[in-house]
Amino acid sequence: MDNDDYRQRVIAAADRLYYTKGFSAVGMDQLRDAAGISLRRLYQLFPSKNDVVTAVLQNRRKIWADGLTEYMDAAPTPRGKLLAVYDFLADWFCEDDFRGCGFINAFAELGAVNSEIAAIAREHKMSFQRHMARLVAEIGAAPSLAHHLMLLAEGAQTTAALTGDPSAAHHARQAAEILIDTALAKEHPNTNGEDAETHLANHG
Amino acid sequence: MDNDDYRQRVIAAADRLYYTKGFSAVGMDQLRDAAGISLRRLYQLFPSKNDVVTAVLQNRRKIWADGLTEYMDAAPTPRGKLLAVYDFLADWFCEDDFRGCGFINAFAELGAVNSEIAAIAREHKMSFQRHMARLVAEIGAAPSLAHHLMLLAEGAQTTAALTGDPSAAHHARQAAEILIDTALAKEHPNTNGEDAETHLANHG
DNA sequence: CCCGAGTGAGAACGATCGTTCTCACTTGAG
DNA sequence: CTCAAGTGAGAACGATCGTTCTCACTCGGG
Numbered sequence: 011m012d013n014d015d016y017r018q019r020v021i022a023a024a025d026r027l028y029y030t031k032g033f034s035a036v037g038m039d040q041l042r043d044a045a046g047i048s049l050r051r052l053y054q055l056f057p058s059k060n061d062v063v064t065a066v067l068q069n070r071r072k073i074w075a076d077g078l079t080e081y082m083d084a085a086p087t088p089r090g091k092l093l094a095v096y097d098f099l100a101d102w103f104c105e106d107d108f109r110g111c112g113f114i115n116a117f118a119e120l121g122a123v124n125s126e127i128a129a130i131a132r133e134h135k136m137s138f139q140r141h142m143a144r145l146v147a148e149i150g151a152a153p154s155l156a157h158h159l160m161l162l163a164e165g166a167q168t169t170a171a172l173t174g175d176p177s178a179a180h181h182a183r184q185a186a187e188i189l190i191d192t193a194l195a196k197e198h199p200n201t202n203g204e205d206a207e208t209h210l211a212n213h214g
Numbered sequence: 215m216d217n218d219d220y221r222q223r224v225i226a227a228a229d230r231l232y233y234t235k236g237f238s239a240v241g242m243d244q245l246r247d248a249a250g251i252s253l254r255r256l257y258q259l260f261p262s263k264n265d266v267v268t269a270v271l272q273n274r275r276k277i278w279a280d281g282l283t284e285y286m287d288a289a290p291t292p293r294g295k296l297l298a299v300y301d302f303l304a305d306w307f308c309e310d311d312f313r314g315c316g317f318i319n320a321f322a323e324l325g326a327v328n329s330e331i332a333a334i335a336r337e338h339k340m341s342f343q344r345h346m347a348r349l350v351a352e353i354g355a356a357p358s359l360a361h362h363l364m365l366l367a368e369g370a371q372t373t374a375a376l377t378g379d380p381s382a383a384h385h386a387r388q389a390a391e392i393l394i395d396t397a398l399a400k401e402h403p404n405t406n407g408e409d410a411e412t413h414l415a416n417h418g
Numbered sequence: 419c420c421c422g423a424g425t426g427a428g429a430a431c432g433a434t435c436g437t438t439c440t441c442a443c444t445t446g447a448g
Numbered sequence: 449c450t451c452a453a454g455t456g457a458g459a460a461c462g463a464t465c466g467t468t469c470t471c472a473c474t475c476g477g478g
Contacts, residue, residue: 030326031326032322032323032327034238034435035326035327037434039435039436048455048456048457049437049438049457049458050438050456050457051455051456053437058437059435059437109325110321110322111372113376114318117375118319118323119236121376122235122313123235123239131376132376132377132378135377154385154388157382157385157388158386158392160369161382161386161389162365162369162389163369164368164372164373165364165367165370165372166365166369167372168369168372169339169365169368171321172318172321172335172336173339173340178361181358181361181365184362185361185362185366185393188392189389189392189393192396241465241466242465242466243466252428253426253427253468254425255426257466257467262466263465263466419478420477420478421475421476421477421478422476424473424475425474425475426471426473426474427470428469428470429468429469429470429471430467430468430469430470432465432466432467432468433464433465434463434464435462435465436462436463436464438459439459439461440458440460441458442456443454444455445453445454446452446453446454447451447452447453448449448451448452
């Protein structure tokens, strides 16, 4: 077992602890116990707690992007890919330990004091935003639609976390369908909305 | 100057400090300095830091509700009241020290460990939700519209906080207009959309 | 005046945090 | 084998936290 394996073990344990309890609520001793590693090796892998936190967030960025991409790839059409975002969220919200978006949580807890963490959270959101904008451009809708869909996804995450109700993803999907179809109807006014309506009926 | 004045002074100072730096990042000593009060009196007003935090959140609940109500009352129609939410957010986002929704931040930082704070944050969101649902019922739209509009407002708050871009409120308003008008067109299909369209043009 | 209750300023306390150090032990090279 | 380098387990350190205590002082009622 080499250093990279140990790093990944620490990151996995830290991610779970930080996400479920908050960053400042989890000390290095607790992380050592959870990762099954000595404090000495922990500090030679990560010179400070802040390095653990940033590594955890960078790791989570990749996991989140991969998970989302997986859902999107399963959808055949650009419209379906956009709506797959909310299916991805729906499944996520149903997980037992769901506690909101880890980046929003990190920003809320540490963003004001630690600009590096604020930057990581911001970069995560902006890459999601770019992803949405690309798909919106593909279906030929106005760029503002990407903002609208992003707001729904963000709102669903915080609402599901606070209320504990996973149906926020379902509501976000409903609204997204309306916004997408309205945007498409505005850009292609000659085609009637029949296709969109049947598509909507199949999923909703 | 009686005890209530002191209490209010502490709450005001604590609110600013907690909101801009986070809860665990602000100690009681710092709060004492900011409030201009002795540690002794501080602890006889609030037996523990947790009491300060909950008092701050309860206070912020009232301030938030009053501010929103003010914006809503200025709008003549129920539709205008619903859209006033996003004007309220827009002005809020432009404040210098805006750092997202204080309740989401509190939930993110302390909600996992402190169930009392989680409950306050949840209650705040649900009272906002009820407020929206009442107005949606007034304009005769489907209840799901209230969920959609709430998601937009929530998403705007986190997006504006993370990206630092106040235009999230503007985008949320755009999307809200589309969703409201679509919902109204579905509930009253005999009236054409002209009224809604001109209203939209006046505001957007 | 006296006296007791309450106050401000801040030291002190115990807990906990992030981080480093100690020390006995392992291990691979010579 | 010997020895140097690295490790695990955990004590130790300094800082900081929330909270309490000390002590000199104020001040209103007798």
